[in-house]
Amino acid sequence: MNLEQIDEVDTEKMYRVYDKWYEIAKQSYEKKFSRPNFKEIDHVVFVGMGGSGTIGDIFSSILSKKNIHTTVVKGYLLPETVDSNTLVVVTSVSGNTKETLTILENSLKTEARVIAMSSGGKMEEMASGNNGILYFKINKIHSPRASLLAFLYSTLNILEELIPIEKSDIIESLEQLEILQKEISSMNLSEKNSALELAKWINEIPIIYYPAGLHSAAIRFKNSLQENSKNHVIIEDVIETCHNGIVAWEKPSKLKPILIQGTNDYVKTKERWSILEEFFQKNNVEYKQVFSNEGNILTKIVCLIYFFDYVSIYHAILSKIDPSPVSSIDYIKKKL
Secondary structure: OOHHHHHHHOOOOHHHHHOOHHHHHHHHHHOOOOOOOOOOOOEEEEEOOHHHHHHHHHHHHHOOOOOOEEEEEOOOOOOOOOOOOEEEEEEEOOOOOHHHHHHHHHHOOOOOEEEEEEOOHHHHHHHOOOOOOEEEEOOOOOOOOOOHHHHHHHHHHHOOOOOOOOHHHHHHHHHHHHHHHHHHOOOOOOOOOHHHHHHHHOOOOEEEEEOHHHHHHHHHHHHHHHHHOOOOOEEEEHHHHOOOHHHHHHOOOOOEEEEEEOOOOOHHHHHHHHHHHHHHHHOOOOOEEEEOOOOOHHHHHHHHHHHHHHHHHHHHHHOOOOOOOOHHHHHHHHHO
């Protein structure tokens, strides 16, 4: 693969945005935002669909062991537990996502504090002049999915005083993104580019196994393969699959297992990985392992997402599929 081949297939140059993801993340985290001074928040509801919904998945993972409850909503309904100590964070990169706009409208009927983020659209119009909504306008970069780190690190920036995430963890994640960018970007299209090598290996339907803590990275990998390379994908929790999904491997399959493993997974999870690998080897099932970076949970997740998004773009290029257009999604939206 070379840049000429990528440019020929990737007509909207999505890959060029990913070549600058570290810089985009860093600028978003360092931008000057007016930060909310809400008090006594013990429940945060993250609302969004698709790429915007990934933000909620990530926060749910990194806050899972903190003393603040999180809920991720991908749909039309708020949980009944929303009260005056709840913060509802509504994100739509386009600002026009119907499900998210419905949640935003309904959240104003509750006692919850509300933050909305978009690149404009109907969400900006709804927030204009409405004192019940604290609105932040964040630029879309290429597409909602390519804008993920701009919105994620802007959210980390805006919510810095409200959520228990160490600043040092955020800085570490940025440092690791910079290192990873040099290894897997289009500036290194050699055999040492591990994202490109995994993209070459995927020639059937991937089935992605993950531990609970890296659920957000697995969902994002699924979404990116579906949108960018137009591939069917299956994802399964590694512990849960040992109680059901493993049985399906008793007959031949063309599925391609990819094992997403944390460098310091829980000891019993590591035991399951070992058993699963032994089972695949005994049954001549070819599989790939992808290990997270060392470091805190934010670092692990964002670096995995960066890696897997590149895999999906490279896989699209190798399949001669333009990663940018999503005509099926456009079809659905026109029908709503």
